[in-house]
Amino acid sequence: MVHQLQMSQGISITPPPPPPIPPTNSVHTSAGTNASVVKLQLANNECSWAMDHPEVQKGCFLSRVCQHAPPKECQYYGIASILQNGPTCGLTALSMLLNGQPTAGELLTEAVKHHYTINGEMFSAQYLYELSQKYLACELYDDTLNCANIKDRLCAGCCLLVPYDADVNHAPCQKSGHRAHWALIVGYLIDDQDEFYVLARHGKTRNLAVWSLSALSESNANLVEFAQPKGYPDCTFLLPPGGINGPLGLNERAILLNGLTQEIVKVV
Numbered sequence: 001m002v003h004q005l006q007m008s009q010g011i012s013i014t015p016p017p018p019p020p021i022p023p024t025n026s027v028h029t030s031a032g033t034n035a036s037v038v039k040l041q042l043a044n045n046e047c048s049w050a051m052d053h054p055e056v057q058k059g060c061f062l063s064r065v066c067q068h069a070p071p072k073e074c075q076y077y078g079i080a081s082i083l084q085n086g087p088t089c090g091l092t093a094l095s096m097l098l099n100g101q102p103t104a105g106e107l108l109t110e111a112v113k114h115h116y117t118i119n120g121e122m123f124s125a126q127y128l129y130e131l132s133q134k135y136l137a138c139e140l141y142d143d144t145l146n147c148a149n150i151k152d153r154l155c156a157g158c159c160l161l162v163p164y165d166a167d168v169n170h171a172p173c174q175k176s177g178h179r180a181h182w183a184l185i186v187g188y189l190i191d192d193q194d195e196f197y198v199l200a201r202h203g204k205t206r207n208l209a210v211w212s213l214s215a216l217s218e219s220n221a222n223l224v225e226f227a228q229p230k231g232y233p234d235c236t237f238l239l240p241p242g243g244i245n246g247p248l249g250l251n252e253r254a255i256l257l258n259g260l261t262q263e264i265v266k267v268v
Contacts, residue, residue: 050074053267059199059210060189063171069192074267076187076199076208077159077260084203087232090122090182091131092203093161097184097257098135104203107131117238122182123226124240125163125253132161137259144252146217151188151196153256157264160185160198161255164219170204172211172219177244177251178227183209185216187265223250 049070050057056074060066082100084092091111092104102110104120111117116127129140141150145162154160166181167173187199189210198216200209224245226237240248 050267053265055208056189056199056210056267059208062207063197063210065189065197065210066191071268072190072192072194073155074187074189074199075264076267077262078265079184079186079201079262081201081206081208082203083206086120087229087235087237088120089203090128090161090163091117091120093182093184093201094128094132094135096201097159097161097260099262102135110134115238119232119235119237121237123180123237123244123250124248125250125255126248127240128161128182129255132255132257136257138255138257141254141256142252144217145220145254146196146214151213154185154188154198157258157260159257159260161257162200162216162220163223163250163253164216165222166202166204170202170209172215174219174222176227177223177225180223180226180244180250183216188213189267220250220254221252223252 046067047057047060049066050060056076079096080099082092082096082104084104088104088108091107095102095104095107108117108120111122111127111131114131116122116124116131122128125140129138132138150160162183162185163180164172164183165175165177165179167179170181173179181202181204183200183202185198185200189197189199191197196213197210198213200211202209226239226244240246242249244250
């Protein structure tokens with residue numbers, strides 16, 4: 001599949017930042033995802049439908065999703081977040097799915113042994129898929145993410161490992177692959193207007209993210225060229241034959257994961 005980068009013309013209007021988070025209290029999460037999470041005390045009952053699920057409430061508040069009306073559906077896996085060490089976002093996301101056993105460090109040792117990576121970077125969906133196969137039932141997906149098939153699979157309990165461009169707030173953006181990152185999609189949300197969102201974890205934050213599937217799909221499809229990450233100017237990274245836009249790369253690819261043992265938390 002050959003993709004050409006199309007540069008849009010015109011003025012880009014940046015939306016205003018979300019309002020500051022009001023004072024918080026620490027509570028234990030029933031989902032078992034972290035030892036403690038922040039329960040938001042929001043004005044005007046924003047996202048009050050998720051008060052019993054503080055991580056979802058915070059994610060929706062920060063993303064301005066379902067602020068004043070509950071979603072039609074929302075569920076996610078109670079998977080604990082793990083912060084990455086070095087450029088190991090893909091390996092860390094896989095380790096999250098495996099409850100930290102093996103660790104991202106142990107996965108790194110295995111990935112280096114199989115010549116999938118040098119420093120932990122995974123610029124090949126094929127390589128991460130081959131590594132994931134050793135631990136889970138999974139399949140490599142090669143098409144647009146924003147489609148009925150992916151929505152149906154998420155609703156049926158699948159998780160996804162997805163490469164995308166991460167903005168400064170880690171949300172999906174389009175930087176031609178220059179900010180390539182991996183996320184683990186652990187659930188979904190359908191709002192009262194039938195818009196489809198995904199619930200995600202990744203190695204840069206402990207927060208549960210809420211992203212538009214459409215935005216994630218567009219970001220995944222724009223991964224066409226490698227750029228040396230600013231945080232690692234002196235590191236040598238391994239690219240697959242053909243680069244990230246090649247047949248083994250990242251562009252319009254993801255990994256579908258089935259048969260998970262973790263608890264599904266049904267919010268709505």
